[in-house]
Amino acid sequence: MKSLNKFFQYYKPYRGLFFADMFCALLLSAIDLIFPIIVRFLLNDVYVLKNENKILKYVFIIGAALLIMYIVRYFCQYFITSWGHIMGAKMEANMRKDLFNQFQKLPFSYYDNNNTGTLMSRIITDLFDISELAHHGPEDLFISILKIVGSFIILSSINLPITLVLLVITLGMVYFSVFYNRKMKHVFMRNRKEIAEVNAVVQDSLAGIRVVKSFANENVEEKKFKKGNKQFLKTKEESYFIMGKYYSGNGFFQGILYLAAILFGGILISKSLLSVSDLVIYILYINIFLNPIDKLVNFTEQFQRGITGFERFLQVINTKPAIVDKEDAIEVFNPRGSIKFNNVSFGYDDKNDVLKDIDIEISAGKNIALVGPSGGGKTTFCNLIPRFYEATKGDITIDGIDIKDIKLNSLRNAIGLVQQDVYMFGGTIKENIAYGKQDATDEDIIEAAKRANIHEFIENLEYGYETHVGERGVKLSGGQKQRISIARVFLKNPPILILDEATSALDNESERFIQQSLEELSKNRTTIVIAHRLSTIRNSDQIIVLTDNGVKEKGSHKELIAKNGLYATLYNMQFDILK
Template sequence: MKVWKKFIKYYEPYRFLFFADMFCALVVSLIDLSFPVILNYLVKHFFIMDKIYIMKTITYIGIGLLIMYVVKYFCQYFIASWGHIMGAKMETNMRRDLFDHLQMLPFSYYDENNTGEMMSKLVSDLFDISELAHHGPENIFISALKILGSFAILLTINVKMTLILCAVTAVMVVFSFVQNSKMQRIFMDNRKKIANVNSMVQDSLLGIRVVKSFANEKLEKRKFGRANKNYLDSKVSSYVAMGKFMAGNSFFQGVLYVSVIVSGAIFITQGTVKATDLATYALYINILINPIDVLINFTEQFQKGYASFKRFIDVMEAETEIENRENAEVIKDVKGNIEYKNVSFSYDDEAYVLKDLSINIKAGKNIALVGPSGGGKTTLCSLLPRFYDVTEGAITIDGKDIRDITLESLRSCIGVVQQDVYMFSGTIKENIGYGKPEATDEEIIEAAKRANIHDYIMSLEDGYDTYVGERGVKLSGGQKQRISIARVFLKNPPILILDEATSALDNESERFIQKSLEELSKNRTTIVIAHRLSTIRNADEIIVINNEGIQERGNHEQLIEKQGLYAYYYNMQFEGLGA
């Protein structure tokens, strides 16, 4: 019921369309039910009249019946068109809600879930839900009306024959219920298996350059083959279950016809049923069978839609974890004083990545974090914009706990330049403009100049309108990095995080970009995660962190004189013994 309540909620904005659709379904059902009644009446009372009277009256009867079917035409048109439009609008709303929720989920959710599976939920799952949203109520309503109406009319013809039909139908319902419960599990497995296929395709296509560089096309084909085969096996299971379901129901439909013929012959010989009544009875059996066929064929659609909606609900119920507190404030005029107060952090109750760590960074200062991979440097920086929340302790900006600041204003005052730069599919101008969506062309050009990328952009045939390709494949690593720096120049935040921003670049590109970073860091509180220690010699303070916490702190000269861990790392690099 919990799932259905959430499903019904999406009908609320379209109540008029829904009830209009149901009204049209009611009219269609009544018209279908009325035809055998009209025919029975004409056979018993009209066709036995005088031929002249029949010829005079039949035209009016024909016009009346024609009008009835014109009404049915418009009702079915409304059901087929506006009913589907309602379903499409509901699908759009669900996709919007799902996308909005995905935007709010924390990094920890993306650490554990594959993008291909999320795409499957956004596209194929929601299509199945849309089809269920439209056809579900309509098919059930029309079928229920026809079945109940048929039984009601059949009872007026012969009670005993109808009770026999009820008994056969009851067995049919029990059979359907049992098979449905089996199919529900199988169709849920279908959804998971096709999500795995999507995930496999996405991984392979996004990493196609790595695949080709290792000549591993055959490996990728084998991996895809396994995922594809698993999906096929799941589909085979679903079709076997569907085959049993449909064949079983078809058998029971045959039993319905047999029971009518056998019981009808017995009752005719007893004089309790007329042959004309039996003919009408047979017509209503057809009307009874038709909605049962509809429900049988609808079962696959129902199972797909229901399984998809449960997956949709699973995502929508995933906790956002990081949210604005009730009285969160918008932070303004940020100076950039940052303090980590006895901060500890762990992922999902695992061992602490950071433990009881305290750092005080004055506004405008340049602080460098140094240490081995896995020491918690990136995690420490990720806590500042609340990509993750601290497990213990607190972080403040200008004396305010960052949890008491709205997420939007907090992240607006922090700029991040990462080692792995992400380029959106679009133009260079759009990618730089991402730092400030409302920026003018002049502001974008100025940001590009400050990032030392303007001259290169102008050398391109389409300039700022040059398409960068998916994930920026048409640009070099250094060019992508400078565009990401231009984004931050455009954003103009008072606090800056440089997460190994030059470690993946060659020496020439590093020197070029280092100038841009030095320009970017002026008059900003800057936290640098350093891989190449030559880039942080001028930092106001260098903090050496490993998995046991802060080991050393001081400026470059002080730490070299100390001959501790920092000096060890520094000498390794410049003696060419390490990275």
């Protein structure tokens, strides 16, 4: 019921359209119910008349009335088919918007545990079935109930005993439908999960197609897909077996309805308790009565597909974002950039901490380098500052303000991040650079590109800044993508910089240019640099050595070399390799 209540909320913006759709459905049902009554009137009252003129008079009047009714029926059917579907499509669009917005709010930890292909299945496949239910569900249910109730009333007026027999058979159909309806719900939910897994495998394989081909592992991916596809087929087969029993069972009950009408009708005719014309009308009404039953049969399948899809939709919508603004959160404008970690710990699960009891103070405008073995928590340390993850213990402050007391947008607008894994959005180079500042002018974008030493390369391209980069920037080299991502940060111009191996993908010449640009950008800004190339951080104000046991060492390059500890060991190892 909670799912249905939430589902009905999406009808609110389109109440006028919904009620118009239901009104058209009412007229449609009424016209279909009236037709056999008119036929009965013709058979019992008109065609028995001896006066030819009177017969023709009634026939023309009834013909004109039927023509008007079917013109009305035409417009009602048109409205239901067109505007009814449009209403469903609009509801689907609203749900997709809500789902996408929810995806934007969920933290990194949610995406750590959920595959992109699975999430794509929820926003595309599931919502399509929900849209169909939103349009056809209420309309089919409304028409079916009207026709069934109307047919029973009219049939009862013709002959109550036969109608009672049909009622007993119909109740059997209802019980049969409810029984298999429950079975279908479970199997359709499994179908959803299995197709989501298939989508996840496809997305993963296509996104990593270059890795697949480089290892000649097409057969491995085919086996993975085959396994998921086979499992999905298995659940589909199970669902079709249940549907086969469901449809054939309902077809059997429908045949029993005709059989009962003919059998009991024949008995009553033999006893002069029923006229032949009334039996004909009775069978016509059974046909009208069976049509909504067919709709109900289709509705139950549609309902289960739609409602299971909606429940999967609600699983995402009802997920509470772990990281949200506090009610009294404040905006910060142009912070100086002093950062302090007060006894901070963090772990991706309840058992193992990646960071343990970190106490670090970074003065505004200082250039700080984080080094250490892989797995020491350097990237995690940086991800805690913009609240991509929430510290499990302790607190982090910027200019003495707890970051939990700062609005997320305000906090993240104050931080520029160049990550090790550069992501390029589908579109042009210009659009990718402008992602750092949506209202940037062409001059701003060009200036940012120049400072990132990528302007000349862009100018030499056939379409310049309007060149499309391809999916994930496939048309660009690693170094070019890195420099474009750095141009984004130049454009954003934040008071705090986080450079997560920002020059790792560059050749030596490009690295030298970028290093100069980054040094210029870092002036009077708080900069945190993660680097494996220790030669690039010798001029940092402070170097912090992080291990899985916390802060191992900190000091300037000269101080740490003189200390001859872990940093000196790491530095000398790289120096020996370079020699």
